[in-house]
Amino acid sequence: IGLEPPERRIGQLGHDLQMAAGTRKLILTRALRNGTAPTVASRWLQRLLAVGGPSLANDLRSRGRDLIDWAGRIDQGQSVPNAPRPSPKPPAELQPKKYSFSEVGRLRRDPYAIYARHILRLDPIAPFNLDPGPAERGSLYHRIVDRFVREEKTGEPLSLIDRILHEEFDAVALPPHIDAVW
Structure with missing residues (x-):
């Protein structure tokens, strides 16, 4: 049906x-640890260091030491006491x-969530700039098929489905990188 492979x-x-690496000032970083476990450098970085040799690796590390020192100084500031935990x-x-059954566990883990939901009547905010996922994709496809089945079939079916596709995709205004794949 014309979907792009995941490799794309x-x-x-x-x-x-x-x-992005073509800029004048670039800082590439990687985490050496994930929690308590050591991490493995990406294949891209491993290949770069293999091609560049030890001199490139040493040069990158020496230039990065200043940045690491600056980052470490952030933690050397004055200690500020933590704010007290909310106790509404x-x-x-x-x-x-x-x-509800699911709220009982939440009440034990995070009573403030129950307070915010039931007393303050606050709903969670949707994450900013979140790409649409499988649920939104399925809803879009279902709307297209539903309209195609319900609308009067006058003329060529391919022109009808083409018009519905354009109208529905225009209505949801997907980001370009999603629109091209969907």
């Missing part, structure tokens, strides 16, 4: 990295009388 996205990410105590008449 990996290749695109590699291309984007190389394009709403009046009994505002407290929920019933909890």
Whole structure:
């Protein structure tokens, strides 16, 4: 049906990295540890160091030492005491009388989440600039098929589906990198 293979996205990410590396001032970093476990350098970095040899590796490390020292100084500032943990105590008449099964566990783990949801009536904010996922893709495809089945079939079916596709894709206004694949 014309979907792009997953390898294309990996290749695109590699291309984007190389394009970004063309800037005048560039700092490439990597984590040496993930929690308590050591990490492995990416294949790209391993190949770069293999081609550049020990002199490149030493040069990169020596130029990076200043940046590491500067980053370490951030933690050397004055100690600031932590803010006290929120402990809301709403009046009994505002407290929920019933909890759903899933909220009981949440009440033990994070009572503030229950307070924010039921007392303050706050809903979680959707993550900013989040790419649409499989659910949004499925909903879009279902709307397209539903419209195609319901709309009156006058004229050529291919022109009808083409018009519906353009209208639905225009309505959701997907980011260009998603629109091209979907």
